Amino acid sequence: MSSVIQVVPLTSNVGARIEGVDLHADVDADDIEQIRRALWHYSVLVFAGQRLDAGEHSRLTSFFGSLAPLEIFTFLGNSNPGLAIDPRKGGTVSSDGKSGRPVGFEKPPAVKASADALHPVSEFAGWHTDSSFTRRLPQAAALRAEVIPPVGGDTTFSSLCAAYEALSPTMQGWLQGIQALHVVPPGYKNAIKIWQYGEDAEARFDAEYQPREHPVVIEHPETGRKALFVNPGYTHRIVGMTDRESASMLRFLYDHITQPEFVYRHHWSEPGDVVVWDELVCLHRAPNDFRPHERRLVRLTAGQVAPNPPTRQSTMIG
Numbered sequence: 423m424s425s426v427i428q429v430v431p432l433t434s435n436v437g438a439r440i441e442g443v444d445l446h447a448d449v450d451a452d453d454i455e456q457i458r459r460a461l462w463h464y465s466v467l468v469f470a471g472q473r474l475d476a477g478e479h480s481r482l483t484s485f486f487g488s489l490a491p492l493e494i495f496t497f498l499g500n501s502n503p504g505l506a507i508d509p510r511k512g513g514t515v516s517s518d519g520k521s522g523r524p525v526g527f528e529k530p531p532a533v534k535a536s537a538d539a540l541h542p543v544s545e546f547a548g549w550h551t552d553s554s555f556t557r558r559l560p561q562a563a564a565l566r567a568e569v570i571p572p573v574g575g576d577t578t579f580s581s582l583c584a585a586y587e588a589l590s591p592t593m594q595g596w597l598q599g600i601q602a603l604h605v606v607p608p609g610y611k612n613a614i615k616i617w618q619y620g621e622d623a624e625a626r627f628d629a630e631y632q633p634r635e636h637p638v639v640i641e642h643p644e645t646g647r648k649a650l651f652v653n654p655g656y657t658h659r660i661v662g663m664t665d666r667e668s669a670s671m672l673r674f675l676y677d678h679i680t681q682p683e684f685v686y687r688h689h690w691s692e693p694g695d696v697v698v699w700d701e702l703v704c705l706h707r708a709p710n711d712f713r714p715h716e717r718r719l720v721r722l723t724a725g726q727v728a729p730n731p732p733t734r735q736s737t738m739i740g
């Protein structure tokens with residue numbers, strides 16, 4: 423029998439809390455569909471107060487697609503859909519997504535560690551879409567809190583749909599049809615510990631992940647809503663503009679998409695809380711404001727989706 427799920431909006435533009443569903447038990451198909459639709463509509467869902475374990479986290483994430491790692495990890499031969507985010511472990515460590523325990527093949531780097539490796543961060547501290555230089559992104563990502571610091575450690579999300587919809591029709595029209603180049607930023611390969619994947623891993627990675635063009639305006643495959651698709655973490659330039667024009671346009675867009683009106687800031691209350699977000703149409707960041715305290719989150723990813731340009735009229739889920 424279906425539960426009575428309540429979808430409680432957290433702001434006007436992004437984020438909702440899901441209540442009235444017991445995630446320790448089986449959830450029926452109608453309820454799963456309601457939760458999926460809520461994610462496509464609100465972009466960020468908060469499941470709080472149920473103290474979910476690693477297996478329940480995994481099952482919840484699978485509501486939104488088959489568990490799968492980021493494209494780069496699949497390419498490198500790592501099929502684990504989970505990542506433990508813990509600055510004490512040098513940033514991120516693969517997790518098997520079931521037990522929550524780190525997995526992988528730890529060994530010391532064969533090359534001298536760079537400054538980035540010596541000063542690891544927890545999550546990327548700047549606004550970004552995970553690895554937007556790849557062909558496909560996860561349909562959804564889900565963070566579960568394991569250790570919450572006594573101060574700071576929030577995770578923030580910004581709605582790229584709401585940001586697009588707040589632009590003037592003139593600007594919306596102008597941005598449609600242009601492309602931006604997304605690149606692997608400095609420090610990225612150290613952050614993922616690419617040396618773990620074999621001696622030829624860096625060369626293979628460099629050959630595969632050349633700068634990639636994506637549309638600046640994309641369409642959500644489930645809702646048809648349009649969204650901006652640029653982020654300060656990986657977008658390098660606007661194609662077809664001079665350096666000055668591109669830098670000015672990106673500065674404007676970054677300022678626009680990170681306005682507080684489009685942002686939900688999640689404060690982690692207790693271990694086992696889970697926050698799911700729609701990777702395609704959300705930026706996220708984790709302010710680095712909790713040191714020297716411990717903070718540990720586990721991220722699972724599910725499904726794959728490409729950032730495609732608009733092909734249809736926008737339709738909103740009611």
Ligand SMILES: [Fe+2]
Nearest residue numbers: 545546552706
């Ligand atoms: Fe991230």
